[in-house]
Amino acid sequence: MGNDQPATLTRRDALKAGIASAAAAAVWPSGLAYAVEPRAAAGLPGKARSVIQIWVWGGPCHIDTFDPKPGAGAEYTGPLTAPIETSVSGIRIGELLPELGKIADKYSLIRSLTHENNGHETASYITQTGRMPGGRIVYPGIGAVVSLFKGYEAGYKGLIPPYMVLTQLQGRFSESGFLGTRAKPFATGGDPNQPRFVVEGVVAQGITDPQQAERRELRRKLDTLAVTLKDDPRIVALGECEAAAYDLILGEGRKIFDLSQEKDDLRARYGRSTFGQSCLMARRLVEQGVPFVTINYQGWDTHKSHFETMRRKLPEMDRGVATLIQDLSDRGLLDSTIVWWCGEFGRTPRVQWEAPWNGGRGHWGSVFSALVAGGGFRGGQVVGASDATGSEVANRPVHPADVLRSMYMLMGIDPDGPLPHPQGLDVRVAPATSEGIKTYGHLAEIM
């Protein structure tokens, strides 16, 4: 179809178009179980409407990406000795990221993230919740919190659930924490780089639309208990869920997942890889107003064959992220969309040439990098710095909670406001001073 201006489909439009509809607010995972009034962040307009989290899990190397250290010598750089100049004078990045180099004015880099933890699970938890694990409370990640405050109760009207994951959940990290099942993201499954993106539950292979409609009717006729108990509130709720599900199966919702509606050359620019097409899919979701999209980008835990992996993965990452930022910018969506690229930690600055690693890098939580763009973050800036070898923070340390706090502020969510805890405990969106987490304040210099 090659439609450059995809129609934004709201529930109201869907109703106008006569699509069977239900009270979606009641049926998609959300914090509905607990009433909470989102508090607007004081003094900030909250420009951002959506977040795209590019979760580079396993721990991407900071030195080979956004914090190159050519002066540290080959012990540290390995074969990647020639970082490139970018479109912003004074900012250099890794040599395998040429596309990102061309648009450095559109994003900012944080080179002084630190949490001092080297375990995948704990570091993932810290980076996405801002908290240390181990207490009585299992905190929700930022995606669950944003979907709580920006989901259906806050007036979101989309057919697509407010917290989407491309394509698989993280597994050991519980995205929703104490917010529970209802704040879980919807994981698409499937592969957007396949000819048909089979979104689990939305697109069924081998069943035509008329068959779907026929099956739906058969099921309705045989649902004897539901007819018998039609006034039971549980049956009513189930019926609403079923109607919302069919909005996606048979209604307009699934077209959003149809990447063949995009021009081939744009798809090629994103890169014909699962990651590249996930970036494109994320843009399409944000166009629909989905408040939080996570791309779970696997394969960065490079204890061995580190540089071979970098040469394979970094160009793919470069193309996907750069095209995403440029495409959002071209469509006027970058001002309202935060792009947040980050992993749980960086990697050992000194290359481990000894056996058994033979040229690998280990986990490194002392200092690592992140990229942020859009949604009110200024571009072309660098926050903080690591030391000469990329081993420790040299100045302006940033705790992951500071990044989270900044994003909450840009999203118009009060970081000091309450979260609804099922047992009524007093829990704040971002860590309160009383929690004793060493934070350094939000990223005022780029907001």
Place this chain on the structure above:
Amino acid sequence: MVNVNALADNGAAPARPPGPYESNDEPRAKGKLDELAFARWKELGITPARPCSDGVFVRRVFLDILGILPSAREARAFLDDRSPDKRSKLIEAVLGRPEYADYWALHWGDVLRIKSEFPINLWPNAVQAYHRWVYDALQRNVPYDRFVRELLTSSGSNFRTPQVNFYRAVQNRDPESLARAVALTFMGARAEKWPRKRLQGMACFFQHVAYKGTGEWKEEIVHFDPTVRSAGLKGIKPTFPDGRSATAASGADPRIAFVDWLLAPGNPWMARCAVNRLWSWLFGRGIIHEADDIRPDNPPSNPALLSWLERQYAVLKWDTRAMLSLILNSATYQLASIPRTGHPKAEAVFAYYPIRRLEAEVLIDAVNLITGSTETYSSAIPEPYTFVPENQRTVSLADGSIGSSFLDLFGRPARDTGLLAERNSSPTAAQQLHMLNSSHIQQKIARSMQIRSLLASNRQPPALADTLYLTILSRYPTDAEREIVVPLLRSQRSAQDGGLTLAWALINTAEFQYRH
């Protein structure tokens, strides 16, 4: 609901109950339990539901006691049985089956927070040992008082004396956290709501619980160490939650004094918590609701009934199977799920059986049983103790850290707090998408050799319809349903297509997905 079957019986077909869910009788009290329940309904002016049909009953007892569906053969045998005491015979048979311990160990695994990792860190080997200990206790029907005493007073290795893991399955090991876990698990009380003094008084009994490692990886000894003291409890005397102070023999493990108090005849906490929780596992809600939030300002919906059940559990010498049998044999438990009243308290006083969605584990097991398929479970924790055989039922998974996206989606509890409310069985659209249209469920049905071979057999469509209904809904189809189903099995593109579509449709009915 039109009673379509009333027209049908001409003597040739096997006699069927008058409607799919209810019998036509009025419920009649069968014993003291019922008398107390009936009295409460009368007091509130509530008409109870009719007794449930046999089809509902066989399915309900299997699901509530075993966490599985009856097979088509079992359902048919029960429905066709003419003996008047067939329900009580079924109850006894079901309570004697091994799946009972699997399913109730799942309940207990939730309450005891049995998981390997984060934020409860039992680790895989201890999880397996602990779960096995609980399973054995249920299988052997260890009296509940002994079960509690073992869990609360044991010392030893987490591998070799698995019940000591009770004190490891907590997010914090300070005495107040241990006391909170004990209060929640065995008193049904949320001690964080108590006055601080009361919690501290109780915490004193647990301040000498100590932990030490061994040379074995992840092995830990839980033991009594009188030299360990909590700074926060300085100057506080061990005091039972009822305000009586304890006279501690010097050198004795104070946990024993606490358990003696908890299990003393007439102590209301333990029996109330235990029996109310059993009840809530059968009915989806306690007589005190929520079942783990017992406090003076949260009164029981039927105080006389609860008190009687408490006494009865002691009279039965804490025999849990006997207690379950008592409840299951009551007319109250055997009511239909179709209310005959709009009274707002009807559900709270159990004037009908409240419908609720099957737990995540039970639901996927039921789909697997029908389709003859299995799930793949794995743990991200790199240890040799987490191998899961392919044909293991989900209900019998020991470890809350082993799971699947299906279990997450359908609200399996994280086992972080032990609160019953952690399990979320409310429906979401994403769940419906999954059941209606995911490749996961579609493929189970489409590739089911079990259903395909049934459809390929030379049975006539009406007999096929019966078997499919018995397999999936544990009952015969009504005549209205036959009129839809039989032509489908006859015509369509093929009986295979029709049959598979029919299986899909039945699996997606509320009747399949809900206890009722």
